[in-house]
Amino acid sequence: MSSNDPQERPDSKLTRSKQEWAREGKFLTGRHARPDSERLPPGQHLVQNWPVLDLGVQPDVPLNVWHLEIDGAVEEEACWNWASFSRQPQTDLTSDIHCVTTWSRYDNHWQGVATRDFLETVRPRAEARHVVLHSYDGYTTNVTMEDFAAEGALLAHSWEGKPLSREHGGPVRLIIPHLYLWKSAKWVRRIEFRVDNEPGFWEVRGYNNHADPWLEERYS
Ligand SMILES: Nc1nc2c(c(=O)[nH]1)N[C@H]1C(S)=C(S)[C@@H](COP(=O)(O)O)O[C@H]1N2
Numbered sequence: 001m002s003s004n005d006p007q008e009r010p011d012s013k014l015t016r017s018k019q020e021w022a023r024e025g026k027f028l029t030g031r032h033a034r035p036d037s038e039r040l041p042p043g044q045h046l047v048q049n050w051p052v053l054d055l056g057v058q059p060d061v062p063l064n065v066w067h068l069e070i071d072g073a074v075e076e077e078a079c080w081n082w083a084s085f086s087r088q089p090q091t092d093l094t095s096d097i098h099c100v101t102t103w104s105r106y107d108n109h110w111q112g113v114a115t116r117d118f119l120e121t122v123r124p125r126a127e128a129r130h131v132v133l134h135s136y137d138g139y140t141t142n143v144t145m146e147d148f149a150a151e152g153a154l155l156a157h158s159w160e161g162k163p164l165s166r167e168h169g170g171p172v173r174l175i176i177p178h179l180y181l182w183k184s185a186k187w188v189r190r191i192e193f194r195v196d197n198e199p200g201f202w203e204v205r206g207y208n209n210h211a212d213p214w215l216e217e218r219y220s
């Protein structure tokens, strides 16, 4: 039986392996690289396909039921439907993605709402320091306000000119290209602004709070 709350589901084999990797420090090279001199972060290899990784539940969220809750430390809480989301300023961005399981994929073309534009609209309160992403599959992940607002970050609805597929997190997923991909929540349902930090699904299972691939911040 698949509960919508991943805390209540038995961990899958992959989830158990990933927790084991965190305990062992698997894939760590001890090498630090700089994004301006090297394109592939340490310990990563390049793939041409786009692997699918999640907790094994891929929610089907039709556009007419999709909504996005925006709450916590914001001037005004909001709930957007697809029409409200589509009215936001649109941005095209190209970025490389890096998964902690060691694959990287170059030159992904995204379209969506830049998080900077999103923040201008929703106006988090001055004391908001952290953002927690909540997804339709029950997944959560946390990032700092600064990482959420970084250049290149967006709420993506399209990839390579087509609507983002269900397996890759459509209708809308976050993309934060400068962090390992587990921070890029698929099937985003709620964006919560917080004063304090609240570790998400992988962050309580041995994965790093920050997740910078250039510093090999794989595990905590
Ligand atoms: N909602 C949700 N988002 C998620 C996950 C998940 O299980 N659920 N997995 C994360 C992990 S561990 C990775 S590596 C990427 C994978 O994205 P992809 O399947 O599009 O490659 O999604 C991230 N976002």
Ligand SMILES: [Mo]
Binding pocket: 053, 099, 100, 101, 181, 182
């Ligand atoms: Mo991952």
